[in-house]
Amino acid sequence: METLITHPWNLNETDAIKIQQELALKVITVDALPQIHYIAGVDVAYSEQSEKLIAAVVILESASLKAVESVVVEDTVRFPYIPGLFSFRELPPIIKAFEKIKTVPQLVVCDGQGVAHPRRFGLASHLGVLFDIPAIGCGKTRLLGDYTEPDQKRGSSSPLVDGGAVIGNVLRTQDNIRPIYISVGHRISLPTACEWILKLSPKYRLPETTRQADQLVRKHQKESM
DNA sequence: GCGACAG
DNA sequence: ATCTTGTCGC
Numbered sequence: 001m002e003t004l005i006t007h008p009w010n011l012n013e014t015d016a017i018k019i020q021q022e023l024a025l026k027v028i029t030v031d032a033l034p035q036i037h038y039i040a041g042v043d044v045a046y047s048e049q050s051e052k053l054i055a056a057v058v059i060l061e062s063a064s065l066k067a068v069e070s071v072v073v074e075d076t077v078r079f080p081y082i083p084g085l086f087s088f089r090e091l092p093p094i095i096k097a098f099e100k101i102k103t104v105p106q107l108v109v110c111d112g113q114g115v116a117h118p119r120r121f122g123l124a125s126h127l128g129v130l131f132d133i134p135a136i137g138c139g140k141t142r143l144l145g146d147y148t149e150p151d152q153k154r155g156s157s158s159p160l161v162d163g164g165a166v167i168g169n170v171l172r173t174q175d176n177i178r179p180i181y182i183s184v185g186h187r188i189s190l191p192t193a194c195e196w197i198l199k200l201s202p203k204y205r206l207p208e209t210t211r212q213a214d215q216l217v218r219k220h221q222k223e224s225m
Numbered sequence: 226g227c228g229a230c231a232g
Numbered sequence: 233a234t235c236t237t238g239t240c241g242c
Contacts, residue, residue, distance in 0.1 A: 050233070082230095137231085139231050140231080143230070143231045
């Protein structure tokens with residue numbers, strides 16, 4: 001995967017916001033995806049008092065949901081955690097990990113929001129635009145937006161609304177289990193994004209992509225102690 | 226000014 | 233995200 005080099009990672013808050021507003025114009029919110037054979041899952045963990053970042057990318061075969069390749073890398077913190085500027089903190093190690101992956105995925109599922117963001121440019125959109133690849137934002141909690149509790153049945157969902165626009169979907173992936181927050185990252189529609197997340201979550205609350213990526217970073221975390 | 230706030 | 237024990241339940 002080739003990265004579209006557009007900006008440095010060591011910048012200030014003001015410049016980061018300008019970059020988001022500029023790149024947000026490139027986000028595509030309709031289905032523009034090929035046949036999906038491989039799906040990438042991404043996750044980042046922190047260690048050493050949050051001084052070190054550990055990122056993992058796992059590639060799953062879409063039909064079996066089995067991992068065919070995975071990579072784990074370490075990096076140092078270059079940007080503080082600021083709600084709304086999350087990608088400037090976690091994207092550097094994630095890109096570093098993708099550079100080592102040989103199997104090219106046709107879809108990426110991120111641990112965080114896509115357009116369900118103040119400037120409609122969360123981590124999933126940022127990653128999607130930089131690699132020009134279909135991406136889905138899948139958060140465990142909400143960043144912003146209003147919604148009503150979706151039905152308790154798996155597959156139920158209710159719109160996540162902000163500024164009069166639907167920016168995502170609150171989706172229940174398992175009966176009677178807390179829902180997750182799905183939003184368009186890039187090159188995919190919200191309905192299609194939810195279909196994929198349900199397909200990726202046959203047994204647990206979170207999709208296999210993030211679950212497996214999460215297991216990888218934790219494993220690496222323990223081994224480095 | 227006050228409260229909210231992805232990981 | 234991470235700091236942290238036991239505990240209720242399938």
